[in-house]
Amino acid sequence: MRVFLDANVLVSVLNKEYPLFPHSARILSLADQRRFQLYTTPICLAIAFYFAEKKCGTAQAKQKMQILSSKIHIASVDSQTVLGAISNPSVLDFEDGLEYYSAMQHDCNAIITEDSEGFYFSEIPVYDCRKFLEEVVF
Template sequence: MTFANTHYLLSKELNSNEARKILIKFKLLVSVLPLDDKILGLVLSSDFNDFEDAIQYYTALENKLNIIITRNKKDFKTSKLPVLTAKEYLNR
């Protein structure tokens, strides 16, 4: 999930300042991976129906991650990486 998506979702329930405070804390817990020209090229030439899913997938591949965690497993049918829901991941 991108910070832009997360901010958007938080802002639906909270004011922008509160959303930013949460993101500042969240940033301490995660590593932010780059979206570079190569990844964007892969995304634009991919067969993914969902642009954001393609960004997440190719960012994971290019950064040698070993799993995708998502609520929408069906959007990653052709993934070369294992795809799990958060619940499946936590229950492993």
């Protein structure tokens, strides 16, 4: 199963943000199972880096990003992604639109985010970390 991870899931893992951290860390650990392939975009990584750098400094944030990047697939954001987000009148948040169309281009079966309302237009299932663990993993 191909699963797209939104930036807020990555931020939670990198910064050990409670109470979400135990759930988001379990989501990230799915990368070690053959059954799951985790995806995110460079945009989500940039957002996650920004918040990690604020919390622990540049050097440690880069180390965390290196480990994170080795565990997940980095989905492209190209002109097709941009045009999809721009041309869909249902997409009000451009960043969410870019993430959604990138997930679609990479045949993701689900999106995991702590802002499911931002993906109200999604044609693929959208879960928060807890719901995904309860409904899909177990």
